[in-house]
Amino acid sequence: MQDVTITINGDIVTGTIDERTLLLDFIRDVAGKTGTHNGCLEARCGCCSVEVEGDIVKSCNVLALQVAGRSVTTIEGLSKERLRPVEHVTSQSLAGMYAPLEAMGADVNDLHPVQVAFHQCHALQCGFCTPGMVMVMKNYLEENPEPTRDDVRTAIAGNLCRCTGYQHIVDAGMMAAETMRSQPDNSRPAPARPAHDH
Amino acid sequence: MRAFTYLTPSAPTEVVEMLDAHAPDARVIAGGQNLLLGMKDRSDSPAFLVSLGGVSELEGVRAADSGELVIGAATTYATLARMEFTGWHAEIASVCGNLADRPVRTMGTIGGAACAADPRYDIPALVTGVGASLEVLSAQGVRTIEPSDFFLEGGGTSLQPGDLLTAVRFPATEAFTTVVFEKFRQRVFDAALASTVLALRVGDGVIEDLRLTVGATTPRPTVCVTSTAGLIGQPVDAIEPVLVADAAAIEVLGPETSNDPPHLRYQRELIKSVTRRALIRATAIPRS
Known part of the structure; x- marks a missing residue:
């Protein structure tokens, strides 16, 4: 287990994670940003694409440790004004x-x-x-x-x-x-x- | 994925020390685009991963005094694709910008592709095609390996545990007038089913040097010798693209027989057409 800090959409997120944790899992499970989707887990489908300091990567094929200390933009980071949580519509x-x-x-x-x-x-x-x-x-x-x-x-x-x-x-x-x-x-x-x- | 220890050295010598200390269970991770796929299905299960992420010395491009273009092994495809190289070196950028897909190019590195040595990847073919040499660091010091010794005939590389590929040294711009890379793949992001590199040096309309290499169809790229024999010293117009391409297909895959299985017949056709395309493209430039 290792402590890793990644800035996600401007928020500093720190987690104690297994070395095997993929960036995708860090974003979804540690940071709780579930907009980034887990599709194929083998870098084919592209559902998990996020930006690392302006460069696009498939987050299912990058270890969280590889981007430790860097900043990541996910789909949630694109809208400056956050959408109101959907409560009243299914x-x-x-x-x-x-x-x-x-x-x-x-x-x-x-x-x-x-x-x-x-x-x-x-x-x-x-x-x-x-x-x-x-x-x-x-x-x-x-x-x-x-x-x-x-x-x-x-x-x-x-x-x-x-x-x-x-x-x-x-x-x-x-x-x-x-x-x-x-x-x-x-x-x-x-x-x-x-x-x-x- | 099996558990591993993640190591973060900051200098090439430190990488080699770590590889030696944990041999043979240590692997280098550069972009990890190939390695991580293997680790996920457990076909690869190193106990130690030595990351090149913090080894800035292995990234970037410089010109050596000899005119060679020295590309750090951990330089990504995306970086190379954005480079504005002069002369035939532009083909390196073009190859790096036209393989896999956009997100994979951000992470994937030229050294990683060379070490993975998958015959369908473009880098082994390009490196062999232009006769680039590979610089390897180990505890014994630095050595430079020619592609014919680096890529083994049966597939894979001659790297030993404890070896670190530090750079790929491409010949100077003067070495060739033009280098053309052609490939065929099923979908844009697929690896090649057949590829051809044609490196040509022409002086006063006469061929001074010509290297034709076919990739993706044999465990390592095949340098075609007999199919291009006798062309050096001839005028460029003497190249008959169709004849050379047909001869190259035979040289790479052996003579045609009536019992050839379908995949072999398919590969033969692909080699002929990518080679023909490369020859036509390459010879059109010096003629004009």
């Missing part, structure tokens, strides 16, 4: 809602442009892969603000989605890129845009 009722964000009392301005684009383009169905998709997309778009659709597809090659067929995810990537170009300060996303017509 996931089932949320799925049937026309405007789930509004039902949760959240404003689109609370979200990162990539999250807004995923919402507006309907780039998720079950949503399991979404935390990883969003993190990889954000990381990629910050490096390349003017991607083609093929570039976006290649960038998310390491993220698997079994629902959407990727079309809407690529749409969302293109829309987010446009927003991020017009709004270089990502902490203040642009107001809502009309949804794509599909």
